[in-house]
Amino acid sequence: MTDLLSLSKANVTRGTAPILSDVSFGARAGEFIGVVGPNGAGKSTLLRALVGLEPLAGGSCLIENAPVSALSPRERAIRLSYLPQLREVAWDMTAEAVVALGRFAYGAAHRLSPEDGAAIDRAIAAAGADAFRTRIVTSLSGxxxxxxxxxxxxxxxTPILIADEPISALDPRGQLAIMTALKSRAEEGGLVVATLHELDLAVRFCTRMLVISEGRLVADAAPEEALSPATIQSVFGVSASELRGENGERALSLRPLG
Amino acid sequence: MRPANTPPPALILIALLSFAAVLAGCLIGPADFSLSQSLSALFGGGTEAAQIIVREIRLPRALAAWAAGAALGASGAALQGLLRNPLADPGVLGVSAASALGAVIAIYFNLSAGAAWATPLAAILFALGATAILYVLGAGRVSPTRLILIGVGLSSLAGALITLVMNLAPNPFILTDLVNWLFGSVANRSFDDLALTGPFMLAGLALLLSARSGLAALTLGEEAAFSLGADIARLRAVVIAGAALLTGASVALAGAIGFVGVVAPHLARPFAGHDPGRTVLPAALIGGAMLAAADLMIRLLPFDYELRLGVAAALIGAPAFIWIAARTQRIAR
Structure with a gap:
């Protein structure tokens, strides 16, 4: 099985400062990959490089073996969807009109085929948004x-979903609901790559973890292995100890060093 | 229930309203004709004098007011969608002022004596120049708010240069011409004027209508729109060129008229489900109706000197602009 998405020796620079240095990994359908690391480590830049928003100073980013920069906007959009960190809605549109924009690449956003309608219904159900689909999106809670x-x-x-901090600033129920929806997406055969700050949730829901520190990929492994207390201490600069819940799930107790 | 695919009845209603405003402009006026006399004259009946007044004075004037308003309404709606800011319009961005500068220069050098299309062409070229400057300065990753500030700067610069041209006016007649024209008016417009500017307006409108779905995608911000498959660079170029053609042609036809580009889209938005792409057409229809109705009102006011259309538009539009600005909670970054 070939990689759906791959970076090899990817470099991104801002002016002369390196933001990402020689990052390489390949990702396959069915994976839910969590990208973790301190603020400013380059997580968002990594995602933006995958989406084609960040030109590479070196290396390559391939979607289904084609360089992302060589795809037309539409070809790229039917393979990959992206949830930016800044989730803006400029106008007071209804929630379902916003969801309908997700069908942009399949034709004009204003002419929806029955297929588009069915895809919108499925997406709203999968995200647990049925109850407020007809409301004005700017009037909804976070x-x-x-x-x-x-x-x-x-x-x-799309086969690939890239999400930048999809659960930041949400309450615990919202965080669990979105992590569950993302995990289902991966289990149904999608590839999900998401940056996360919630290490416990990342370990519990993701199938694989990329740890980024100062623009470098310092760990790429199964979640508990990648986020060992030793790695957490060296990357985040905090001391970590493991606790186990009744079902064997791991929880981390974090304290300042020293 | 899903976002509607068919044109909503509201759009048909707005179109009828727009048509009624132009029709009223043809039927009502200071000349002493009854409505039925005017209507019959419009379709070629009645006396020759009535026909001339209705078909060659009132009709082109009403159409000119309508076209100028429609062009500003459509430009405003598209620019607001592009910049994700309900206060953007050709006036705020300095495109109107630059276009007026072009026309003022053409009038100053009396270029229209050489060729009738010199003034419209100068207005359109300067509008394109101003939008090109906005585009070049904003083509990187400049925020919409900063683009608007650049527009404010452009507007002041164009205003200063217009004043300079007026200072240099060699005789009071040219100065009067300039001042009258700058106030904005559609008095004494003919079908020739419409024929000169119409093609530019149609081309601009076609560009803006082609950008509708891209404008809808931009609701989610440029990066999300990019990921949805919108070609952002092309979208910017199309909207800016379309808005420049429409604004330049509108300024050439009716002079500098402000605020229609802010107010018309604001009124159109609820009928379009607040989708910036769907707002373009209703904003054009509402903008047209607004200026056609305003011009009719001006003609009926019992003043010795006719109030200028641009002045009337500002008297109504500026308070509306302030009200919209005060109510706007979220301004796109």
Whole structure:
């Protein structure tokens, strides 16, 4: 089985400062990959490079073996959807009109085929957003808005979903709901790559973890292995100890060093 | 229930309203004709004098007011969608002022004596120049707010240069011409004027209508729109060129008229489900109706000197602009 998405020796620079240095990994269908690392480590830049928003100073980014920069906007959009960290809605549109924008690459956003309609319905259901689909999106709570944006990203039914901090600033129920929806997406055969700050949730839901520190990929492994207390201490500069819940799930207790 | 695919009845209603405003402009006026006399004259009946007044004075004037308003409404809607800011319009971005500068220079050098299309062409070229400057300075990753500030700067610069041209005016007649023209008016417009500017307006409108779905995608911000498959660089170029053609042609036809480009899209938005792509056409229809109705009102006011259309538009539009600005909670970054 070939990689759906791969970076090899990817470098991104801002001016002369390196933001990403020689990052390489390949990702396959069915994986839910968590990208973790301190603020400013280059996680968002990594995702933006995967989407084609960040020109590479060196190396390559391939989607289904084609360089992302060589794909037309539409070819790229039917393979990959992206949820940026800044989830903006400039106008007071209804939630389902926002989700419908996820079908942009399949034709004009204003002419929806029955297939588009069905995809929108499925996406809204998968994101758990049925209850407020007809409401004005800017009037929704943060958690509800996050579900609508997720539904928008699902609506394209793309094999790849890239999400930048999809659960930041959400309450625990919202975080669990979105992590569950992303995990289901991967289990149904999608590839999900998401940056996360919630290490416990990342370990519990993801199938694989990339740890980024100062623009370098310092760990790429199964979640518990990648996020060992030793790695956490060296990357995040905090001391970590492991606790186990009744079902054997791991929880981390973090303390300042020293 | 899903976002509608068919044109909503509201759009048909707005189109009828727009048509009614132009029709009223043909039927009502200071000349002492009854409505039925005017209507019959419009379709070639009645006396020759009535026909001339209705078909060659009132009709082109009403159409000119309508076209100028429609062009500004469509440009405003598209620029607001592009910049994700409900206060953007050709006036705010300095495109109108630059276009007026072009026309003022053409009038100053009396270029229209050589060729009738010199003034419209100068207005359109300067509008394109101003949007090109906006495009070049904003083509990187400049935020919409900063683009608007650049527009404010452009507007002041064009205003200063217009004043300079007026200072240099060699005789009071040219100065009067300039001032009258700058106030904005559609008095004494003919079908020739419409024929000169119409093609530019149609081309601009076609460009903006082709950008509708891209504008809808931009609702989610440029990066999300990019990931949805929108060609952002092309979208910017199309919207800016379309808005420049429409604004330049509108300024050439009716002078500098402000605020229609802010107010018309604001009124159109609820009928379009607040989708910036779907707002373009209703904003054009509403903008047209607004200026056609405003011009009719001006003609009926019992003043010795006719109020200028641009002045009337500002008297109504500026308070509306302030009200919209005060109510806007989220301004796109």
């Amino acid at each position: 958690g509800e808005q996050a579900r609508i944006h997720l539904a928008r990203a699902f609506a394209g039914a």
